[in-house]
Amino acid sequence: MARRRPKLAVWKFASCDGCQLTLLDCEDELLAIAGAVEIASFPEASRAQVAGPYDLSLVEGSITTPDDLERIQAVRKSSKYLVAIGACATSGGIQALRNFASVEEFATVVYAHPSYLSTLERSTPIAAHVPVDFELRGCPIDKGQLVEVLSAFLIGRRPNVPTYSVCLECKRRLNVCVLVASDTPCLGPVTQAGCGALCPASGRGCYGCFGPADTTNARALASRLSETGMARPDVVRAFRTFNAGAEAFREESERDA
Amino acid sequence: MVIRTHDGRVSDVELRIFEPPRFFEAFLRGRSYTEPPDITARICGICPVAYQMSACLAIENACGITVAGPLHDLRRLLYCGEWIESHALHIYLLHAPDYLGYQSAVEMARDHRAEVERGLQLKKAGNEILAALGGRAIHPVNVRVGGFYRVPTRAELEPLAERLRWARDAAVETARWVAGFDFPDFEPAYEFVALRSDTTYPILEGRLGSSLGLDIAVDEFEEHFVEEHVARSNALHARIRGRGSYLTGPLARFNLNSAQLSPMAQEVSREVKLEPPIANPFRSIVVRAVELVYACDEALRLIAEYRMPDRPAIPVQARAATGCGCTEAPRGILYHRYRIDEDGLVAEARIVPPTSQNQAQIEADLRAFVEPRLDLSTALLTRQCEQAIRNYDPCISCATHFVSLEVRETD
Numbered sequence: 001m002a003r004r005r006p007k008l009a010v011w012k013f014a015s016c017d018g019c020q021l022t023l024l025d026c027e028d029e030l031l032a033i034a035g036a037v038e039i040a041s042f043p044e045a046s047r048a049q050v051a052g053p054y055d056l057s058l059v060e061g062s063i064t065t066p067d068d069l070e071r072i073q074a075v076r077k078s079s080k081y082l083v084a085i086g087a088c089a090t091s092g093g094i095q096a097l098r099n100f101a102s103v104e105e106f107a108t109v110v111y112a113h114p115s116y117l118s119t120l121e122r123s124t125p126i127a128a129h130v131p132v133d134f135e136l137r138g139c140p141i142d143k144g145q146l147v148e149v150l151s152a153f154l155i156g157r158r159p160n161v162p163t164y165s166v167c168l169e170c171k172r173r174l175n176v177c178v179l180v181a182s183d184t185p186c187l188g189p190v191t192q193a194g195c196g197a198l199c200p201a202s203g204r205g206c207y208g209c210f211g212p213a214d215t216t217n218a219r220a221l222a223s224r225l226s227e228t229g230m231a232r233p234d235v236v237r238a239f240r241t242f243n244a245g246a247e248a249f250r251e252e253s254e255r256d257a
Numbered sequence: 258m259v260i261r262t263h264d265g266r267v268s269d270v271e272l273r274i275f276e277p278p279r280f281f282e283a284f285l286r287g288r289s290y291t292e293p294p295d296i297t298a299r300i301c302g303i304c305p306v307a308y309q310m311s312a313c314l315a316i317e318n319a320c321g322i323t324v325a326g327p328l329h330d331l332r333r334l335l336y337c338g339e340w341i342e343s344h345a346l347h348i349y350l351l352h353a354p355d356y357l358g359y360q361s362a363v364e365m366a367r368d369h370r371a372e373v374e375r376g377l378q379l380k381k382a383g384n385e386i387l388a389a390l391g392g393r394a395i396h397p398v399n400v401r402v403g404g405f406y407r408v409p410t411r412a413e414l415e416p417l418a419e420r421l422r423w424a425r426d427a428a429v430e431t432a433r434w435v436a437g438f439d440f441p442d443f444e445p446a447y448e449f450v451a452l453r454s455d456t457t458y459p460i461l462e463g464r465l466g467s468s469l470g471l472d473i474a475v476d477e478f479e480e481h482f483v484e485e486h487v488a489r490s491n492a493l494h495a496r497i498r499g500r501g502s503y504l505t506g507p508l509a510r511f512n513l514n515s516a517q518l519s520p521m522a523q524e525v526s527r528e529v530k531l532e533p534p535i536a537n538p539f540r541s542i543v544v545r546a547v548e549l550v551y552a553c554d555e556a557l558r559l560i561a562e563y564r565m566p567d568r569p570a571i572p573v574q575a576r577a578a579t580g581c582g583c584t585e586a587p588r589g590i591l592y593h594r595y596r597i598d599e600d601g602l603v604a605e606a607r608i609v610p611p612t613s614q615n616q617a618q619i620e621a622d623l624r625a626f627v628e629p630r631l632d633l634s635t636a637l638l639t640r641q642c643e644q645a646i647r648n649y650d651p652c653i654s655c656a657t658h659f660v661s662l663e664v665r666e667t668d
Contacts, residue, residue, distance in 0.1 A: 014277040018302020018395040024350060025394055027381040031373070034363040045350060046361030047643070064277045094299050097284040106283035112486040119278055140302060140395040198392040202399045203569075204406040207295065209396070237288065242299065 006055035006154055009041040011075050013061025013068050014095055014123060018140040019086035020044060020060050025143055033147075036154065052078030056153050059132075062088040062123045064095060069120075069129065076130035081153050084126040085146070087139035091211055092245030094139075096123040099245055100253075125245065134159060139209035139242040142194050162193050163214035166206050170197035178205055183228040187238060190216040190248065207241060212248035222252055232257050258642060259663045260627055267631070270624045272616065272646070285606040290316050290575045290597045291402055297593070297608065298396045303346070306339040306387065307586030308593075309400040310461050311608075315593040316402050318476075319580025320573045327566040328404040329461075330559050331390065335397070336460050336584070337556040338386025341424065342394065343587035344507075344549045345383060347650045348431060349376025352542050355644035356438040372434060375427050379549070382424035386556060389417055404570030414560045421560070425553035429525055432546035436529035441641070444536040445622055448500060449509035450614075452585050458517040458551060459510070461584040466513055467503065468534065475583040478592050484609060495614040502617035505589030506649060507544040508535055519558070522551035538622065538648035545650070575601030586611050588650040612651045619649055 010020050024045060026033065040050035057079035063072055076082055087093050098106055099122045107114035126132050136149055136159075145161055152159035162168075166188035170177065178184035178200050186205030188197070192213040199206045212218070218239065225235050239253040261269040281300055285293060293312040298305035310332060317324060324332070349372070350362040359365040366373040384394035390409060391397020399406050452459035453466030465473050465481075473481055485494045497503050512534040515526065526547045535544060581594040589611030596605040626645050630638055 014279055016299050016302040016305075018299075018305070021302045021346075021395060024346065025380075025384060027377040027384070030377060031363070031366055031370075034366070039361070039363060042361075046363065047354075047640070048360040048364070064279070068277065093279075094281075094284070094296060095279040098280060101284070103280070106280040107278070109283040109286075110278065110280055116486065117278055123279075139299065140393075195393070199398050199406075202392050202406045204398070204401075207398075234289070237292070241296070 005036065005038045007040040007050065007053075008037040008150075009052070009054040009057045009075075009079065010039075010044075011041075011057060011059045011061075012044070013059065013072070013089070013126075014064040015061030015086065015088045015093065017044065017060070019089075019138075020058070022141050022143050022146055023058070026147060029147055033150065037150075054079050055081065056150075057082045059084050059089050059126050060086055062092045062095060062125060063129055064120050064123045065118055066120065067118070072126060072129050081133045082126070082130065083134045083136060083149060083153065084132045085136045086141050087137065087209060087211060087242045088123075089126045090135040090137055090246075091243040092123040092125050094242050094244070096245035097240060098123055100240065123245065136161065137192050137210045138194055142196075145194055164193055165189055165213040165216070166191045166193050166195070166197050166200075166210070169193045169195075170200050173197050173201060175200045178203065179224070179228075185225050185228050185230055185238060187221070190218050190221050208239070208249065209242045211243035211246045216248050218248050218252035219255065222255075222257065258623070259665060260623075261665050262631060265631060267624050267628045270620050270627060272620050272623065282606045282608055285595075285603050288603050290320070290595070290601045290603060293593070293595060293603065293606070294400050294402060295396075295398075300608070300610065302395050303343055304339060304586045304588065304591075305396050306336055306391070306400070307584055307591050309397070310336060310584045311582045311591045311593040312595075313400065313402050314461065314582025314584065315580045315595050316582075316597070317573060317580070318582055319578040319595055319597050320402075320576055321578070322403065322571055322573050324404055324571055327564055328408075328571065330563070331405065331408060331566070333460055334386065334556055334559040334563075335390045335400070337552040337559070338383045338390065340460070340552040340587050341383025341549060341556070342380055342387065343383070343650075344545045344552070345376055345380035347587075347647075348435060348542055348545055348549070349373060349380070352644075352647050352650075353435065353438075355640070355647060356435075356542070375430065379424050379427050379431070382420050382553070385420060386417055389413060401570055403573040404566070404568075406569060408566050408569045410565060411563055414563055418557060418560045421553050421557050425521075425550060425557065428546065428549040428553050431549060432525050432529050432543065435542045435546050438542065440537055440539040442537075443539060443626055445538070445625055447508075447536060447618070448497065448503040449512045449534070450497070450503045450505045450590065451509040451513045452583065452590060453513050454517060456517070458514050458519075458555070459585055465583065465590070467497070468509075468512060469500070471497070475592070476581050478581065478583065478609075479594070479607075482609070482614075484613065494617040495609060496617060502621050503614070504538075504618050505611050505614050506541070507548055507587075508538065508541050509589065510585060511535065511544045511547065518547070518551050519554045521554050522547055525550050538645070541648045541650075579605075588612065589614060612649070615649045615651065619646060619651070622648075
């Protein structure tokens with residue numbers, strides 16, 4: 001008798017859809033993945049909705065509305081494993097810039113009738129609300145790492161996703177260090193690997209889209225960045241982009257310097 | 258989606274979009290004039306290049322710079338990659354299953370494996386351009402105000418050409434395939450709005466034009482288009498001042514610019530009987546396929562004529578000024594405006610995406626489409642409405658394998 005295929009569900013909260021698009025970007029693997037799992041719920045790619053429980057849920061996006069506070073609980077209840085994918089789901093995303101400001105003021109800037117909106121004061125990651133079995137970083141996530149995570153959960157092992165910094169990938173790629181060689185501001189030393197050191201390979205500094213690496217010294221990097229001629233507001237902005245809400249980056253951006 | 262009926266007539270249609278607000282225009286304030294391309298890319302993972310390009314054009318416009326020549330051509334090549342990726346995604350993975358009666362492309366692949374594989378490989382051809390020029394397909398890292406961080410050598414572009422020659426043929430096959438689908442009879446009276454150019458099929462160049470005679474410079478956009486915030490939706494609704502809803506996207510581009518398509522794309526459009534003006538939105542899938550042919554053909558031309566620029570970017574000095582930019586995202590015109598202050602920081606930002614521009618038109622279409630079909634079962638009506646909404650290729654988040662359809666009888 002054929003074994004029941006595991007049921008996969010993909011959920012979206014506040015996000016740009018780029019991380020779940022990464023699944024569809026697995027052009028060579030997509031049909032194989034669809035053969036290995038039952039894509040039970042993926043509203044953006046399929047009309048089919050198979051009821052839970054699900055063996056694996058991929059959750060994209062951050063929690064920013066009262067409705068989503070409840071919806072994430074329901075997703076957790078119906079999922080054996082829950083994997084948060086992308087910077088929004090793992091740190092609150094770019095929309096967590098509201099956490100450093102007033103969301104009421106933000107609303108009046110963008111909308112004529114802010115009272116029509118229903119939104120929370122802060123944008124928070126999935127793990128702030130429910131237990132998360134694994135967090136896959138990146139803005140967007142890396143396709144190879146996504147396939148690794150899917151395979152690992154289907155087989156029942158931990159995903160092999162490194163937590164060291166971009167610097168290691170950069171060295172392996174034989175890039176010349178942009179910070180050392182040309183004083184180009186770079187967050188590579190404090191940012192988790194995974195992208196393949198794309199930015200330094202293009203001659204620009206890393207902008208931290210995979211969030212803080214495992215053990216980081218953001219403060220030391222901040223003082224090195226000042227030596228390149230960056231004023232403190234520039235340094236603060238460098239830590240406040242797509243992972244502004246991640247603890248190591250947030251702490252450094254809020255430090256009195 | 259809610260349909261209100263009275264005596265068998267549709268009195269109102271509401272499409273509620275629950276995309277949570279993220280407040281980009283608010284948090285862009287205080288950011289450096291160099292940052293909007295990377296930040297606004299995160300508005301949409303399906304068309305990040307469109308956001309990067311409209312942001313660059315707007316900021317360069319404020320700073321008094323025009324990026325022309327090989328750097329402009331390279332931007333156009335990058336943008337072709339996004340058109341190919343996005344159109345292949347939409348045609349094969351989202352829209353074709355509607356026409357052929359499948360729940361999804363994966364289900365469709367059981368009976369149409371070769372077509373789905375072709376679609377995925379076409380999509381991949383677009384992504385390879387994005388990765389070669391931008392570093393990665395989603396949120397490319399190599400775009401900056403003034404140009405790029407790094408420009409490719411000719412040798413780096415050669416392998417792309419090889420795959421694109423295959424992709425162009427596959428795109429022609431795509432056009433023939435989708436032209437054979439069944440299209441419901443439905444031809445609303447649209448005002449089509451697109452960039453318009455006498456010299457090229459516009460992607461990031463030209464003036465704004467419409468089928469009712471609008472002909473304005475990009476910086477006159479806000480004098481002619483207004484956005485309204487309606488209670489039921491977090492997306493703003495756009496209208497042309499004094500007239501009403503309008504349509505932007507492939508149908509509008511094709512109807513206003515078909516004479517600028519490459520000879521090959523024109524030949525394919527004749528073969529599949531696409532004569533402008535096309536007013537049936539269900540045929541947008543055929544227009545998208547013709548644009549897919551064009552984007553492959555144009556990418557091949559740009560690669561063939563590529564000469565490595567002397568420098569990867571033109572230096573752009575910030576100044577206190579306002580600038581705007583508009584480009585053709587795969588799903589329609591995308592307008593950005595920035596006011597930059599004397600410190601080079603963004604003082605004000607305004608972004609008008611194609612989906613919000615089309616939303617009033619989507620609702621108007623649904624009203625007209627639903628009325629003669631009210632006797633259908635809710636399940637069938639839901640399917641047809643979803644298909645109608647996907648005619649617009651709304652940003653995937655609202656592309657709506659929805660959710661729910663409610664028909665309310667009112668007294």
